[in-house]
Amino acid sequence: MRGDVAVLGTGMHPWGKWGRGFVAYGTAAARAALADAGLDWRAVGSVVGAATVRGGYPGYVAGATFARALGWQGARVTSVYAACASGAQAIATARAQILAGLADVVLVVGADAAPKGFFRPAGGDRPDDPDWLRFRLLGATNPAYFGLYARRRMAVHGDTLEDFAQVKVKNAASGALNPLARYRKRVTAEEVAASAVVADPLRLLDICATSDGGAAVVLSSMEFARRHGAADPVRIRAVSTVTPRYPRTQLDLPDIATDSAVTVADPGAACAFRASIARAAYEEAALGPEDLSLAEVYDLSTALELQWYEDLGLCGEGEAAKLLRSGATAPGGRIPVNVSGGLASFGEAVPAQAIAQVCELTRQLRGDAGARQVEGARVGITANQGLFGHGSSVIAVA
Template sequence: MDAVILGAGMHPWGKWGRDFTEYGVRAAKDALAEAGIAWTDVQFVVGADTIRNGYPGLVAGSTFAQALGWTGARIASCYAACASGAQALDIARTRIMAGLCDVALVVGADAAPKGFFKPVGGPGDPDWLRFKLLGASNPVYFALYARRRMELYGTTQDDLAAVKVKNALAGSLNPNARYRKAVTAEEVLASPMVADPLRLMDICATSDGGAAIVLASRDYARRLGARDPVRLAAISTVTPTFPNTVLELPNFATDSAAAVPPPARPFRSAIAHAAYEEAGIGPEDVSLAEVYDLSTALELDWIEDIGLCGPGEADKLLRTGQTALGGRIPVNVSGGLASFGEAIPAQAIAQLCELTWQLRGAAGARQVEHARIGLAVNQGLFGHGSAVITTR
């Protein structure tokens, strides 16, 4: 049984200073309105959790259900760091495909702190150890990837600036984006250095925002009169393979008895290719991609990891305009995290909103022509990866 997308909704990203629940409820109501159904029609609600917003954030399914009004719907809550939204979608999709419900609502929202993220836990938290013992805050972590890329493939700071320019232009066309202003390469290169080689405008911000999706069985969509709805063709939530991920930190299993044969692909590549396999397509079939651009350099890495080109070739695609709006394989036509910032539990859901609107031909000035297959990927802390594929 297929799961299809009836409605998508978002609360614009920004720094609004309000409770995250407000953002999620706004997104949910917009998604329900687009689907043409009432809140009382929803049988299952999944909330993507946000651990930075107190107990209500840790039981997001219940929080959103209560805010929308108790109806007796079944609920679930899900936390998987930056992949929380994708795993929440997977829970809802699985329940529909199992025939246990006809229509489900998936919601994620966040009210992020100002500045770069700080570790939430104490000394037993690997994030805390990375920050406090290694001094590797997120920008430093992103910079290590960027420096590696520059050494391996000759990527330049001009290339990194070009990624920001591309995404800022797309974001300027998106009413839900936080930053809606085109920028020049000179402005990017003049922004303050944060962690060499990454400047302030190379790194995504933290944001408030919300996103929601209404999923349904194809039979339900047909009864509702929905014509040719967007199909949720695959969701991958794979974990790393032991030989590639050996961290001598608390709470990480490094027992050699758990080892398996070396992976055929690195982790980020495996995330996308598991989704390709499930959907029965290949990277050559993708019309557009939303990738997890925590930094400008990471966007280039992701383009290669998901198979849109070979290792070291993303710079060429960028320089020749192939990943820009109007190019052969547009990447981050929503504006990406460069234009939105991070609202962690909403991110993967927001990516799916963009794919949905693009495949419907409803993306306005940023519309990709003849969009038929969309891919969204991201990676969360603690080995959470996700990829979502939509088709028409």
Template sequence: MSKDVAVLGAGMHPWGKWGRNFVEYGVHAARAALADAGVDWQDVQFIAGGETVRNGYAGYVAGSSIAQALGWSGARVATAYAACASGASAIDIARARILAGLCDVALVVGADTTPKGFLAPSGGTRTQDPDWLRFFLLGATNPTYFAFYARRRMELYGSTEKDWAAVKIKNARHGLSNPNARYRKEVTEEEILASAMVSEPLRLLNICTTSDGGAAVLLTSLEYARKKGISDPVKVSAVSTVTPRFPKTVIDLPDIATDSAAAAAPPELTFRDSIAAAAYEEADLGPEDLDLAEVYDLSTALELDWYENIGLCKEGEAERLIRDGDTTLGGRIPVNPSGGLACFGEAVPAQAIAQVCEVTWQLQGRAQGRQVEDANVGLTINQGLFGHGSSVILTK
């Protein structure tokens, strides 16, 4: 039995700092995806929402908040929270329902309204909550962790500030003509190297911001797509939502200590490596099959880590890829043709879905102004807090 489902429609609300109710972005994106698919909302049998934790109870039940706004239709509903991987988790639930034969048409939506500045934990005094503790005890903001990884690249692999600037310059150029990107402006190396130091060695223009935005995909069974007259849709061929394996020996958000490897040897693959490996295994594809990738560039230096995690090169060799232009549009394997988080900023529950929207449009040949030539296979990947991460492989 095929494990593929069809992506019949994709839609987004442009990223920005609009300051409106997240439900509005979700509805806008959902309607765009439905129109793209030519499917009526009342024919959707299942809606899955990505949860936002910054918008009160309505955000905890994002799936039903958006369903109510679209108009109660009796569709079944679920809301998924998996930190930065929430959108992919929602996709995974919808895909599983379709593959189980429980429905043919599912809508997946994620939307967020974010506050200005550092993402911060919820209020109160919660000494049992690692996310609260890391701020209270250490002032360990998200960029603190990104800086740890960046410094290691610098000292272990000779990564330089100029390499990271090259990532930012590339992504800024990629996003120039993307109508959904928040930042559509070229940046120079000079501007990047002169931007304020936030968490050494990372400067402001190396770190992605937080944004408002919404993204949606309309997933269907292959049979439903065929009945609609679409015999060769873009397909979801893998969704990886693996947890880490013990002992996880890389320090990750929001922990203040790693697992101990005193009694058990560390796994062969790091957590980030394993997220991609599970997706490749499920799709029966490998890095050599990719035509493009959308990776989670929370920092410019982290984009280089991802090159290695998804197998574009060996550990310590990512700098060569950016220096040689391999990951630029027109290069061997373009990365973040959308402009990535550098141009979008992060709208947590929408971001993993936005990555899938971009790859869908790329495989359909509809990514105007940023199209990867002859794109047949694309991968998305991200990592979030608390052992969450996701990777989706789309094929044509």
């Protein structure tokens, strides 16, 4: 079933390290989204929670946890987990419920209270989990994984450390304008180069932090939106949650049988998978890269943002650094990317980040993004990749 759903409201809890539980961040974001939508909590027919594995049992049943925190009122609840793609999978679930006629109004919420330092596998030993294996057997923390991708881009496409630094400079400048961002300070390429090497070739300022934060959206049927007085709301036109295609499915493990310095399993499989995520979204929306006004992408590292340029079809293979250097992906360029500041400015609050991307698209498409506003924004896309073939892309239109 395909069709538009309306985005009636968005809300976020500022990113940072606040020392509170994920429920506090999520309920704050939910209340802000309801206020933005002009709706009472009792109007919500369904709550979809993006789950967190770091919140214990309440995190696993996030939908019910948030419904309880807001006050039991009979809404149906659903909880969704897909690692970094959890928020978009939650939006996909909410959209399906609306299009199926199961609810007129759905609240989608994601929040996290992240640990300090690198993420580690949660939930005990999982020898059938590629994430657990790369941590335990290879010692490949997330930054090490990001470094392998960066080294591959340097080897295959000729990207440079200076190119990576310019991604951070661009995103930090946008983050400085975003009151919800954790890091609100411009940086120079020289400051990026002077920061400590974490996972060669990436420096500290090339890699996103872990953060606390929350995000929420209120979605509705188009009929409800019109009845509610929203004659021309921002609409979600497509949500892609496709999986890889056999036989190119090895996305998560470094290839210890080959030169791991420049090879990550079948790196072409990972690139093909990310491209297929976007392609499915474009096909569903009957739109293409040429129609985009902006993109919010999953910039776990500066090098990974460049890879998304190619995977979203913003440029050809190997041309991402050239696109960046041209200024096309900067504010005022042909296709601004991460005008929110991206994860470079926010850090990772895993269940919330894909929802936060949709919050940014909504503000931009409404024309109320303030100093970050992309002039004439009409179509936006998000992109995320989670573990084990969980990918996501959302297209929203004005």
